[in-house]
Amino acid sequence: MGRSKSHNKLYITKTEWIHDFGGKKDGEKKNAFRPLPFYCCSLSLQHLDDPMSNENGNLFDLVYLMPYIKKHGKDPITNKPSTMKDYFPITFSKNENDEYHCPILNKVFTDFTHIVCIKTTGNVYSYEAVNKLNIEAKNWIDLLSDKPFTKNDIITIQDPENRANKNNISNFHFVKEGIDFSKTYDQNSISNNNNNNNNNNNNNNNNNNNNNNNNNNNNNNYNIKNEDNENVNTNEATSRIFKEMKEKGILLSDKEKEKALKVKLEKQEEEQEKKLMTEEEKKKIMFEKFKKEKQEKEDAIKKHAVQAPSFTSTGFTKKQFEEEHPSLTAGKKTKKKGYLQLKTNLGDLNIQLHCDLAPKACENFLSLSENGYYNGVTFHRLIKNFMIQGGDPSGTGSGGQSVWGKPFKDEFSPLLKYNERGLLCMANSGTNTNGSQFFITLRSDLPHLERKHTIFGKVVGGLEVLKTMEMVKTNESDDRPNHTIKINAINIFENPFNSLDEEQFEDKLKQEKKEREKKQLPQQIDKDIEGNQISSWYSNPTPQQKVLNPSKDVGKYLPTSNTNTTTTATTSLGKRLNNLPPPKNNSLKESLIQEQLQKKSKTTGGSFGNFSNW
Structure with a gap:
């Protein structure tokens, strides 16, 4: 018979340990170093201001690259001999949000975008655009400038597949060697080089001297700006460089500047608040914050949300939302009353408005009065012992509109009844058809008007003027007064809607x-x-006044407590209790002890006596 071989060993093999149990892996150890972002200078590790590139696709800032090449004559990354002729300027495009993007596809560049540039023009694109519109189409013309180029002029700035090796800071030559590039270099040679370039390009000597002086000043002030390096992992060499830069007082990064400025502003605000000694100024600042928060909440409410479609749905229906008209919204809530004076040719009427009970009608009446809508308007209808009506600019009884241009809803309150003379009410032609017309009642009992016309005020002064109006004779056909009763003006004493925020x-x-x-x-x-x-807590509100009664059971021989006098024990039992310092609530403590002793002294029928006969 054949011998069976089992593959289930009683120990962990080398292969199992490597692949399944986290053991040491064969091959070269991978470096977990985070690559340098594409928008940073490979020499200063800062954001690019004047980007330069070479055929390797390494990006440098001109202000840092020129002194390094002038002194060392080699590339900072590869340490190969190089001059400034080996580098060319490049141009990044930005969108409205100040983000680097491809000017052709409008796609934002990320750390995993394949980015290339054209050497002859310096324009930067995504490889996707160049591949489709240039390489595949064999159209060797720049997409922006229409300048011809060759395939060798396509320089790769960032390749997602080779990003870790290309932009690894630990592989840079100046980092390995620990070269301190932050020192100032031969400024005279740099300025002379700039002077020669200016002389070749310009014929005006005065302009050349000015440009040279500016360049010299810039070079003398040459400092390395330490950009925010929180997102850059460092090894021993780069951390040493960053440490030296901080010790030399190098400028902070933009993010650190923003943080420092924010902290400074917060401190200034706190100091300013401390200087405010009066409560009114503090209250004013709090009120401004309250109004701002209130406005933000109101704006958020106005936004309409749309229910999301199902997860598997690929369609979307476009919908338009109409904002609710102001006349249909609820009135503003207030707890105050409004007061105004109605000046007529027969006298003045002082009116109180129920802004807390009928806010919409009161807001409409006050707004129209402030706009001068009722000035010169006549009372076109008068029925003796019933009411007098006005508020129609046309004087026909069929005109007038609300301050919002449309009728608004009725407002009824159980606290407002037609039970007194001089009530100010809204006139309408049906349910929810209130406009600008109003009437004032001339009698106290009008139950048939309940829940048909909104009551929003009453006359609190000038009832004799109202009586004079009632005495005016009218035309029997249309109830129009024979003598004109006109509103000259309306003086508003208090409008609570103007101080609603307060x-x-x-x-x-x-x-x-x-x-x-x-x-x-x-x-x-x-x-x-x-x-x-x-x-x-146990229903004994005045324990200090309670005097303990002598017990017939255990503890009957103990001295009774008294709030006014103290006794001393003569027996051995409890003779040292009175020598202790009295607690704050001595009587309460004694009462608790007494109750506990009484509970323990309860005996059954076959128990012993209490030694009272001794």
Whole structure:
């Protein structure tokens, strides 16, 4: 018979340990170093200002590259001999959000985008655009400038497949050698080089001297800007460079500057708030913050949300939302009354408006009055012992409109009844058809108008003027007064809708005060319980006044406690109790002890006596 071989060994093999149990892997150890972003200079590790590139696709900033090449004459990355002729300027394109993107496809560049540039023009594109529009189409013309180029002029700046090896800072020559490129170099030679270039390009000597002076000043002020290196992993060499840069007082990065500026502004605001000694100024600042938060909430409410389609749906229906007309919205909430004076040719009427009960009608009446809508308007209808009606600019009884241009809804309150003379009400032609016309009642009992016309005010002064109006004779056919009764003007004494924010702010402060008091109340109760009022939990509110009665059981020979006098024990039992310092709640403690002793002294029928006969 054949011998069976089992593959299930009783130990872990080398292969299992490597692949399944996290053991040491064969081959070269991978470096977990994070590559340098494409928008950073390979020499200074900062954001690019004047980007330069070579055929290897390494990017440098001109202000850092020129001194290095001038002194060392070699490439900072590969250490190969090179001159400034080996480098060419490149141009990145940005979108509206100030992000680098491809100018052809409008795709934003990321750390995993294949980015290339054209050597002859310096324009930067995504490889996808160049591959489709140039390489595959064999169209060797720059996509922006229409300048011809060859296939060898396509320089790869970032390749996602080779990004870790190409942009690994630990592989840079100047990092390995620890070259301190932050030192200032031969500024005279640099300025002379700039002078020669300026002389070759310009014929005006004065302009050349000015440009040279500017360049010299820039070179003398040459410093390395230490950009935010939080997103760059460092090894021993790069960390040493960053440390030296910080010790030399190199400028902070843009992000660090923003953080420092933000902290500085916050400190200034705190100091400014501390300087405000008066409560009114502090209250004013809090009120401005409250209005800003309120406006943000109102804007958020106006936004409409659309229900998302199902997960498997590929269709979307475009919908348009119409904003609700102001006349259909609810009235503004307030707790105050409004006051105004109606000046007529027969006298003045002082009116109180129920802004808390009929806010929409009151807001409409106050807004029209502020706009001068009722100035010169006549009362076109008068029915003796019933009402007088006005508010129609046309004077026909069929005109007028609300301040919002459309009729608004009725407002009925159980607190407002047609039970008195001089009520100010809205005139309408049906349900929810309120406009600008109003009427004033001339009698106290009008139950048939309940829940048909909105009551929004009443006459509180000038009832004799109202009586004079009622005495005017009218035309029997249309109830029009024979003598003109006209509104000359309306003086507004108080409009609570103008101070609505202040009112809501005051309510908020009161609510916060109540909440603070509620939070402080349990703390105060805890403090009281810690003191002498601990007895309240077992229905003994005044333990100090209670005098212990002598017990007939255990403890009957102990001295009775008294709040006014103290006794000394003569027996051995408890003779040292009175020598102790009395507690804060001595009587309470003694009462508790006495009750416990009484519970223990309860005996059954077959128990012993209490030694009272001894």
